[in-house]
Amino acid sequence: MTEPSESAAPPEPSAPAARPVLSVRDLSVRFRMRGGRHVAAVTGASFDLAPGQCLALVGESGCGKSVLASALLGLLPGNAQTAGTAYLDGTELLTASERELSRSVRGRRIGLVPQSPAAHLTPVRTVRAQLEETVRELTGTPKHALRAAAEQAAARAAFPADHLDRHPHELSGGLAQRAATALALVGDAPLLLADEPTTGLDRDLVDRTVDELRRHIDAPGDTAGAGRALLMITHDLAAAERIADRVAVMYAGRIVELAGAADFFGTPGPRHPYARGLLDALPDRAFTPIPGMPPELGDLPPGCAFAARCDRATDRCTTAVPALTDGTACHHPAAPPETPAHQVAPEGAGRA
Ligand SMILES: Nc1ncnc2c1ncn2[C@@H]1O[C@H](COP(=O)(O)OP(=O)(O)OP(=O)(O)O)[C@@H](O)[C@H]1O
Numbered sequence: 603m604t605e606p607s608e609s610a611a612p613p614e615p616s617a618p619a620a621r622p623v624l625s626v627r628d629l630s631v632r633f634r635m636r637g638g639r640h641v642a643a644v645t646g647a648s649f650d651l652a653p654g655q656c657l658a659l660v661g662e663s664g665c666g667k668s669v670l671a672s673a674l675l676g677l678l679p680g681n682a683q684t685a686g687t688a689y690l691d692g693t694e695l696l697t698a699s700e701r702e703l704s705r706s707v708r709g710r711r712i713g714l715v716p717q718s719p720a721a722h723l724t725p726v727r728t729v730r731a732q733l734e735e736t737v738r739e740l741t742g743t744p745k746h747a748l749r750a751a752a753e754q755a756a757a758r759a760a761f762p763a764d765h766l767d768r769h770p771h772e773l774s775g776g777l778a779q780r781a782a783t784a785l786a787l788v789g790d791a792p793l794l795l796a797d798e799p800t801t802g803l804d805r806d807l808v809d810r811t812v813d814e815l816r817r818h819i820d821a822p823g824d825t826a827g828a829g830r831a832l833l834m835i836t837h838d839l840a841a842a843e844r845i846a847d848r849v850a851v852m853y854a855g856r857i858v859e860l861a862g863a864a865d866f867f868g869t870p871g872p873r874h875p876y877a878r879g880l881l882d883a884l885p886d887r888a889f890t891p892i893p894g895m896p897p898e899l900g901d902l903p904p905g906c907a908f909a910a911r912c913d914r915a916t917d918r919c920t921t922a923v924p925a926l927t928d929g930t931a932c933h934h935p936a937a938p939p940e941t942p943a944h945q946v947a948p949e950g951a952g953r954a
């Protein structure tokens with residue numbers, strides 16, 4: 603496997619300074635359908651993810667979030683075609699063999715926190731049995747040490763030891779999520795991937811779950827750049843605000859905004875009209891839904907896919923697809939973040 607060269611993966615403009623754990627460039631996924639039709643589930647996605655950082659990938663149902671995750675894991679169905687690159691350290695995930703993905707990527711270098719923990723856990727086996735098996739597979743721990751290692755793995759995800767001998771259906775949603783998280787952490791992977799980890803949980807549990815996930819990516823002792831990276835897929839913007847360092851907004855298969863979470867959720871706010879609309883739809887904000895529906899991914903319009911729903915759209919928007927520049931893919935974005943007044947040097951002042 604070749605190292606990513608500068609030309610293969612130019613640094614993403616708004617990327618964090620530390621060497622990324624994951625570097626995705628121009629990732630596209632198309633599904634071949636009957637009659638020669640195509641579904642463009644993901645188009646031209648690019649982003650970096652640094653150690654100790656969480657990127658929240660947000661967007662409405664069906665916009666391509668899970669397909670993007672499946673592409674990274676090599677878990678796409680047979681009718682999928684991919685393009686672009688996704689480097690996880692030195693490994694290019696899109697062209698890696700199934701053998702390499704199953705032996706050294708899934709579980710070992712990407713820990714998967716699943717969408718539906720109850721479905722992900724094996725129903726007929728206790729949490730202890732599943733943890734012991736995963737510990738044995740991923741760490742080669744000898745048999746006599748498995749019990750202690752599994753208990754340690756449970757403790758890492760705050761899964762209570764006195765529930766280890768239960769079956770998944772005997773667990774609450776929150777505990778099933780912790781069991782799934784414990785499994786995801788066993789391989790000590792540098793990248794955690796969580797697809798809707800809080801679906802079906804009430805607000806308190808959502809908060810607790812994302813706080814726990816955050817704890818797993820923050821490096822012990824606060825050593826900058828030494829923790830795990832987390833790619834969290836969610837359509838829960840409150841959860842994203844709570845956990846993320848950066849936010850990527852997807853619309854109709856494209857990343858239309860990539861921003862620091864503080865800018866995005868605070869001031870100045872999102873720059874793309876779709877991203878602004880998503881925030882305005884929240885109950886504790888304007889509570890105004892975006893009018894209309896997203897387009898079919900099998901029948902995308904020319905130009906910007908959001909144009910038909912956008913009050914800023916002009917003729918240009920219906921003909922030319924806007925590229926992602928300065929973190930936003932829009933012909934008429936809101937103003938970029940301004941330099942805060944206290945950082946602007948007074949006139950005549952020299953460089954400090
Ligand atoms: N095997 C497939 N064949 C054809 N189209 C598919 C296939 N799998 C997914 N798609 C389509 O890809 C699009 C993106 O789906 P995806 O599951 O990534 O959405 P999502 O953003 O994760 O949505 P949600 O928030 O509901 O999970 C959808 O339009 C879906 O119908």
Ligand code: NI
Nearest residue numbers: 667668669797
């Ligand atoms: Ni999904």
